[in-house]
Amino acid sequence: MPSTTSDASSAPTSSAPPPSSKPLPPGMVIGPDGKPCKICTAFRQWKPPAPAAPSSPNETAKQSQSQSTQSTAALMAALASGSATVTPTAPKPPLSSAPADAYPEHCPPDVERLGRSTWTFLHTTAAYFPERPSPGQRANMLLLLHALPTLYPCGHCAEHLGREMERRPPDVRNRVALSRWLCETHNEVNERLGKERFDCSIRSLDERWKDGPSDGSCG
Known part of the structure; x- marks a missing residue:
């Protein structure tokens, strides 16, 4: 908003929101309104990593019972075959949960998911833009x-x-022309973010956004 020209002594109190009692994550972007902007920030930067949930007593008991059963089976097999020694089965580590910074699918998009979706839409739209567009299509x-x-x-x-x-x-x-322009624009963003550049030849662009690879892996 533009600033007023009234004297500073008579200026009204600032309408900026009072500072939050909870400290903001270090990666949080502040929007033009002075408030935290989630859509401007990657989820992993504004969502603190959740601690790994401890295994429930039932899960722990099931894992112990399974490991005991495997060890007993190995012992019986060794005795039946006349083996002199038995190597106990190493306990299997618990299945790891999803990464703490994985963004839940049901949540609104963060800046990264919004960006990927937007680029997908734009590149695909360009791939299907006419070879000879009408003045109306260009407009x-x-x-x-x-x-x-x-x-x-x-x-x-x-x-x-x-x-x-x-x-x-x-x-x-x-x-x-449109596909290459979008590719070069996207590459400029990738360079700023430290990402690799994409090949902007029309063959590579059509393979990525229209026809799929020649090996038929995309159907």
Whole structure:
């Protein structure tokens, strides 16, 4: 919001929310309203890792009984075969639960899941854009792309995309040009995040977003 021009002594008390009594996670992004912005932050950065749940008494008893049964079976087999020594069966470690920072599927998206879903939509839309789009199709694609810096929920992501689009305007001449433009834009983001660049040749793009690999593994 723009600042007022009234004298500082007569200015009303700031409407910023009072500081929370609970300290914020170190990776939490603060939104333009001064509040924690979950959609701007990766889940693992704002959700503290949960401690591993201890095994219940029933589960512990079942594991002990299973290990005892396996040891007894090994002993009987060794005696029947005349083996002189018996190596006890090593206890199996308990099954590990899902990683503490795994994002539950039923939860709203965080910044990473939102980003992946958005890029999937954009790349796939470009892959099916016409080879010879009509003026109306070009105009609609430009409207879609130029709406992202305004409507995208992650504020700092939207601002960066808007600056990148000003530097490199979208190329909507045809599906090849649009696919490559999106790939190069995505690669710019990947470089900032320390990720690998993707091959922006149309063959690689079609394999990834339209036709699938030539080995038929995607059907």
